[in-house]
Amino acid sequence: xxxxxxxxxxxxxxxxxxxxxxxxxxxxxxxxxxxxxxxxxxxxxxxxxxxxxxxxxxxxxxxxxxxxxxxxxxxxxxxxxxxxxxxxxxxxxxxxxxxxxxxxxxxxxxxxxxxxxxxxxxxxxxxxxxxxxxxxxxxxxxxxxxxxxxxxxxxxxxxxxxxxxxxxxxxxxxxxxxxxxxxxxxxxxxxxxxxxxxxxxxxxxxxxxxxxxxxxxxxxxxxxxxxxxxxxxxxxxxxxxxxxxxxxxxxxxxxxxxxxxxxxxxxxxxxxxxxxxxxxxxxxxxxxxxxxxxxxxxxxxxxxxxxxxxxxxxxxxxxxxxxxxxxxxxxxxxxxxxxxxxxxxxxxxxxxxxxxxxxxxxxxxxxxxxxxxxxxxxxxxxxxxxxxxxxxxxxxxxxxxxxxxxxxxxxxxxxxxxxxxxxxxxxxxxxxxxxxxxxxxxxxxxxxxxxxxxxxxxxxxxxxxxxxxxxxxxxxxxxxxxxxxxxxxxxxxxxxxxxxxxxxxxxx
Amino acid sequence: xxxxxxxxxxxxxxxxxxxxxxxxxxxxxxxxxxxxxxxxxxxxxxxxxxxxxxxxxxxxxxxxxxxxxxxxxxxxxxxxxxxxxxxxxxxxxxxxxxxxxxxxxxxxxxxxxxxxxxxxxxxxxxxxxxxxxxxxxxxxxxxxxxxxxxxxxxxxxxxxxxxxxxxxxxxxxxxxxxxxxxxxxxxxxxxxxxxxxxxxxxxxxxxxxxxxxxxxxxxxxxxxxxxxxxxxxxxxxxxxxxxxxxxxxxxxxxxxxxxxxxxxxxxxxxxxxxxxxxxxxxxxxxxxxxxxxxxxxxxxxxxxxxxxxxxxx
Numbered sequence: 001x002x003x004x005x006x007x008x009x010x011x012x013x014x015x016x017x018x019x020x021x022x023x024x025x026x027x028x029x030x031x032x033x034x035x036x037x038x039x040x041x042x043x044x045x046x047x048x049x050x051x052x053x054x055x056x057x058x059x060x061x062x063x064x065x066x067x068x069x070x071x072x073x074x075x076x077x078x079x080x081x082x083x084x085x086x087x088x089x090x091x092x093x094x095x096x097x098x099x100x101x102x103x104x105x106x107x108x109x110x111x112x113x114x115x116x117x118x119x120x121x122x123x124x125x126x127x128x129x130x131x132x133x134x135x136x137x138x139x140x141x142x143x144x145x146x147x148x149x150x151x152x153x154x155x156x157x158x159x160x161x162x163x164x165x166x167x168x169x170x171x172x173x174x175x176x177x178x179x180x181x182x183x184x185x186x187x188x189x190x191x192x193x194x195x196x197x198x199x200x201x202x203x204x205x206x207x208x209x210x211x212x213x214x215x216x217x218x219x220x221x222x223x224x225x226x227x228x229x230x231x232x233x234x235x236x237x238x239x240x241x242x243x244x245x246x247x248x249x250x251x252x253x254x255x256x257x258x259x260x261x262x263x264x265x266x267x268x269x270x271x272x273x274x275x276x277x278x279x280x281x282x283x284x285x286x287x288x289x290x291x292x293x294x295x296x297x298x299x300x301x302x303x304x305x306x307x308x309x310x311x312x313x314x315x316x317x318x319x320x321x322x323x324x325x326x327x328x329x330x331x332x333x334x335x336x337x338x339x340x341x342x343x344x345x346x347x348x349x350x351x352x353x354x355x356x357x358x359x360x361x362x363x364x365x366x367x368x369x370x371x372x373x374x375x376x377x378x379x380x381x382x383x384x385x386x387x388x389x390x391x392x393x394x395x396x397x398x399x400x401x402x403x404x405x406x407x408x409x410x411x412x413x414x415x416x417x418x419x420x421x422x423x424x425x426x427x428x429x430x431x432x433x434x435x436x437x438x439x440x441x442x443x444x445x446x447x448x449x450x451x452x453x454x455x456x457x458x459x460x461x462x463x464x465x466x467x468x469x470x471x472x473x474x475x476x477x478x479x480x481x482x483x484x485x486x487x488x489x490x491x492x493x494x495x496x497x498x499x500x501x502x503x504x505x506x507x508x
Numbered sequence: 509x510x511x512x513x514x515x516x517x518x519x520x521x522x523x524x525x526x527x528x529x530x531x532x533x534x535x536x537x538x539x540x541x542x543x544x545x546x547x548x549x550x551x552x553x554x555x556x557x558x559x560x561x562x563x564x565x566x567x568x569x570x571x572x573x574x575x576x577x578x579x580x581x582x583x584x585x586x587x588x589x590x591x592x593x594x595x596x597x598x599x600x601x602x603x604x605x606x607x608x609x610x611x612x613x614x615x616x617x618x619x620x621x622x623x624x625x626x627x628x629x630x631x632x633x634x635x636x637x638x639x640x641x642x643x644x645x646x647x648x649x650x651x652x653x654x655x656x657x658x659x660x661x662x663x664x665x666x667x668x669x670x671x672x673x674x675x676x677x678x679x680x681x682x683x684x685x686x687x688x689x690x691x692x693x694x695x696x697x698x699x700x701x702x703x704x705x706x707x708x709x710x711x712x713x714x715x716x717x718x719x720x721x722x723x724x725x726x727x728x729x730x731x732x733x734x735x736x737x738x739x740x741x742x743x744x745x746x747x748x749x750x751x752x753x754x755x756x757x758x759x760x761x762x763x764x765x766x767x768x769x770x771x772x773x774x775x776x777x778x779x780x781x782x783x784x785x786x787x788x789x790x791x792x793x794x795x796x797x798x799x800x801x802x803x804x805x806x807x808x809x810x811x812x813x814x815x816x817x818x819x820x821x
Contacts, residue, residue, distance in 0.1 A: 021675060030671070051724060055634035056646075059627040059695055063650065066693030070664030071656050077663060297540070300533050305526075308534075314804055315541045318548070321803035323753040325771040326792045329778060330547050333554075333562035333785055341550060341564035373544070381811050434657035437755050441775065462659055466756070469663060477663055484660035495655040499648060 008045050012038060037061060071488070078258055078481035081236040086249040086478075090231065093250035097212045097238070101188065101196060102224050106207030109135075109197060113175060113184070114167035123189060124165040125156065125197075125205060134159040135191065142183040153188035153196060172202065258482035268479070271455035271464070278364070279460045283432040286371045287425055293372060294379025299409065301380075302387050320377035328441045331370045360457035363443050367458055371438060375428075382424055386417045423502040430494040434487070436462045461487050555789035562785040577790035581606045604766050606791050609773035613795065616684055616758075616769055617751035620691035624747045625740055628698040633728050635699065636706035637714070647703075650696035658690070659756045665690055669761060682763045690761065691751050698743045705739035706732065741809050745802070752799055770795040 015038045023031035041061075044053045088096075108128040113121055116139060123137040136159040159165070175181055185199045188208070200206045212220040212229075219230035220238070229238045229246050236252030237245045262272055297316060301309050319327060334341045335356040343353040354362040394412050403411075439445060445456030445463050454467050461483060469480035550563035557565070558574040579586040583605030587597045634640070635647055658665075666681070669690075673680015680686055714727040722730070733740075755771045762768050768776070774795070777788040803810065 018675075025675065027671075052634045052638035052640040055630040055638075055728075059631035059699070060646075062627055062689075062692050063653075063695060065668075066665075066690055067653055067656070067661075067696075069668065070661035071653065073664035073667065074661060297537070300537060303533065306530060306533055312537050312541065314807065315544065316537075317804070317807060318544055318800070321749075321800045321807075322548075322796050323749065323771070323799055325753045325755050326774060326796045327547070329774060329788065330551050330563055330792065332778070333783075334547060334550070334564070336562055336564075339562055339564060341546075341562075344564060385811070430655060434659070436657065436659045437753070441755065462657055466659055466662070470760070480660075481663065484656075487660065488656045491655040491657070492652050495652040499651065 004045065008042055012042050015041075074481045074488075075485050076481075077477055078485045079253060079255060080251055080478050081249075081254040081257070082251045082478040082481075083476040086236045086251050088248060088250050090233075090250045090252070093238070093248050094214075094231075097220055097229075097247060098210065098214070099188075100211040101198060101208035102211045103200060103206045104209040106195065108207075109205040110203070111199075111205050112165065112169040113180065114165055114169050116167045122165065122167055123154070123156070124159065124169070125189075128204070132161070134161070136165060137189055140187065142180055142187075153190040156189045156191050156197075158192060176202065254478065258478045259486075261479060262482060262486070267453060271449055271452040271459075272483070274449070274452075275455060275459050275461055275464050278458070279433060282364075282367065282371075282435075282460065283429045285368055286375055286432045286435075287429050289368065289372045290375035290379045290428070291383075291421075291425065293376040294381075295383045297376070297380045298383035298387055299413075301384065316380060317377045319374055320381070324374055325437060325441065327374060328370065328438055331366075331373075332442055335366050335370075357443070358447050360447060363447065363458050367439065367442060370442060371432070371435070374438070375432075378428070382421065383417070386420055387413070389420075390416050419501075423498045426494055426498040426501060430491050430498070433460070433491060433494070434462045435460065436466065439463045440466070551789045551792055554785055555793050557786060560784050560786045562783070563789060577786040578794075580787055581790040581794055583607055606773055606794075608766065609768050609770045609791075610795050612684060612768060613752055613770040616688055616691065617748045620688045620751050621744045621747040623688065623692045624695055624698055625743055627692065628695040628702055628743065629733075629740065631695070632699045632702035632706055633732065636703045637711065637728075637732075647700070650699060654694070654696040658694075662757065662760050665757065666760065681761060682767055684762075684767055687758055687761045687769075690757055691747075691754070694747070694750070698747065701743060702736070702739055705736055709735055738809055741806065745806055745810055749799060749803065752795075 015034075019031050019034045019038060022034060041057060044050050044057050109125045110128055111126075112124040114124055116122060118139075120139040120141050122139055125135040125137075127133040135156045137154050137156045140154045170180070175184075181199065181202055188196050188198050189205070190196055196208045196210070197205045198208050209223065211222060211224060213223055214220055217230075219228055221228055227240055229240050231237075231250075232239050233252050234254070235245075235249075236254070237249040238247050240246050262268055300306065301313055301316075303309075335343075337343060337355055337357045340356070342356070346353045354365065356362050356366040390413060394416075395408055398408055398412060439458060439460050440463050443456070443458045445459035445467060447457050449455045449457050449459075454471060455464055456467075459467070465480045465483045465487065468476050468483070546566070547563065549566060553565055553568060554561055554563040555577050556573050556575070557568050558572050558576065576586055576588070580600065580602050583602055585599050585601040588600045590596045590598050635643060669679070669681045669683075669686045673683070673686070677683075678685055679689055709732060714731050717727045717731055718724070752769075753771060754769075755775065758769050759772050759775070762772055765773070765776070770791070774788055774791050777784040777791065
């Protein structure tokens with residue numbers, strides 16, 4: 001009797017409960033997805049023919065959730081209009097319209113705001129013309145945060161005659177001083193007869209009516225002036241009869257518009273091309289420079305007759321051992337234009353002190369220098385491993401011919417070592433292609449590109465994309481996702497190349 | 509230094525040539541190492557120097573030395589001079605203590621590295637020892653898909669964690685488990701690395717254990733795992749360092765200073781307007797030193813694992 005079925009049940013039952021909770025909260029698709037995963041899991045762990053997948057299941061689920069789903073989501077967003085001016089989904093944008101009301105000249109009510117002991121509020125209302133009509137609301141809260149769209153109106157019921165309303169009534173001065181009228185103004189109250197009322201000015205509540213009527217074809221009619229507004233799903237906003245935008249925009253499917261924008265819009269195309277070229281240059285120089293220094297050091301340290309080799313090696317690995325975030329920030333201080341150690345040193349020697357922060361090529365040079373410092377130890381470690389596998393017999397043969405170490409290296413060592421290094425070099429290129437942390441912490445992309453919007457002279461494609469999505473007010477998730485998708489294809493190709501190169505190594 | 513032998517000028521013997529070369533090599537190595545070490549020395553000095561100076565000095569006068577930054581970083585209340593003219597001081601104490609960030613970092617890195625070992629170890633076992641449909645395709649897909657930089661998934665991570673947080677307060681935005689969950693996804697390179705190691709372990713022992721009646725899972729846990737301890741150490745250390753240094757995802761997911769990791773916290777001392785270099789330096793030394801020492805101690809392990817576990821099928 002195996003223990004496995006019990007274990008499966010032990011995991012599946014809570015998972016099903018969670019799934020039920022997700023379904024209850026209205027997210028049907030998520031619940032369905034989760035249900036499929038649970039079913040798949042139960043099947044994999046109960047069917048004996050699927051033993052291999054049992055070992056894969058947890059890893060692949062995690063991978064699916066945090067790598068594949070975000071990837072697909074990003075590709076999905078890249079096909080939509082989704083930016084700071086098209087932030088809400090259509091339903092939320094529509095509900096904002098539904099919330100709008102206007103005063104229809106009905107009854108006017110005096111009010112008292114009653115503070116309750118639990119810091120909540122009650123609203124007491126008395127009709128202006130007929131003080132016998134009195135109402136009391138359900139308890140509600142007034143937070144400084146603007147009430148979200150689609151918030152239901154607070155229900156109000158008839159208040160018995162003669163009774164005193166509970167709680168402490170606030171004077172008008174208190175309401176204005178604490179700015180309570182601001183959240184109060186955003187609240188609607190529903191009378192028992194179905195009339196909506198809301199605060200008008202500071203003193204009175206008036207009967208109000210919904211401003212927009214939703215028609216069967218999806219258009220909206222303004223009941224106050226009779227104008228019509230309809231949603232434009234291509235533009236992602238509501239437009240009136242004259243074609244002008246009304247209200248907030250919403251997310252909308254836009255096809256390949258974001259991609260087209262990268263190619264055709266001069267405000268994006270110009271910086272994009274420049275950044276693309278710099279990204280390639282940066283990655284290529286980083287890999288080449290790192291390899292040159294790393295290989296040189298590795299060869300030196302493989303020289304058996306050299307003393308203190310182990311001490312040297314340990315000290316040389318240091319930049320790789322220290323968390324790179326810290327070293328990058330340290331270099332930010334060292335390269336400070338006015339007070340940094342680098343320029344102080346150069347000035348002391350009466351040499352030219354470059355503008356590391358304001359000159360485009362100065363800051364590019366700084367980035368490359370720092371990246372060499374950070375990157376050579378990895379190359380050195382990898383090259384050392386490769387050099388160890390070179391048989392020493394080949395050097396003995398060439399020594400007879402009267403060769404020198406330099407010739408030996410380029411004629412014998414390099415051709416042997418390069419093929420197995422190639423996939424690692426491609427991987428290193430791909431890593432630097434997306435070296436977000438270095439650029440973001442060292443220069444944040446600066447100095448700004450003239451006429452390039454938020455693009456900076458040292459921005460890589462990743463940092464540019466990040467800035468497009470998360471920085472400043474003009475966030476444009478759609479465009480950022482489109483560039484991210486392009487980036488993925490570039491890097492994916494590199495990864496594929498990497499695999500091809502290493503496959504050749506195995507067959508050779 | 510080598511002594512200059514008396515010989516006819518212009519003719520250099522092979523012995524001397526070798527000595528010259530060695531001297532040149534030593535000079536080369538020492539000058540590079542000096543360049544490598546200077547920044548670290550400067551940071552250590554800056555953390556002990558009075559006032560908020562960027563790391564720029566190799567020497568300070570003894571009267572400029574102070575432990576104020578260390579006190580601040582360790583969460584010990586200390587006096588700060590407010591007005592030099594009147595000598596007025598006030599007591600300051602870090603809130604939350606930067607030690608909390610270090611603890612958060614260790615927690616995130618430790619948990620995510622353990623999780624990564626668990627997930628990638630089991631998956632690597634299946635890839636190394638079993639034959640099943642789509643084996644090669646899944647292996648390749650894992651590697652290519654992982655190339656998508658995590659920074660660019662931030663929008664999706666944000667949505668995902670926000671949603672999970674609504675149902676499950678524990679794994680949401682601004683929580684440490686949420687960040688750990690994201691880091692756990694970085695398994696594919698490690699799967700390749702561990703699989704590469706498993707491939708070098710001969711399967712004969714496991715096969716004979718199977719014949720003696722052990723189950724597949726038993727042979728995995730009892731035979732293969734103990735033999736593969738070195739590669740797991742490598743994966744643990746490399747994942748640990750990765751999680752310690754990760755900045756972008758952590759800075760978006762963790763929003764309040766009590767959940768920050770070391771990387772986010774350290775950067776927070778360097779605002780655009782006011783850069784607290786002294787405090788930053790103390791935190792950098794405090795957080796960077798233990799990791800560096802552990803890495804250097806395990807150096808042999810890590811290096812051999814990195815080069816032998818290089819991607820191969």
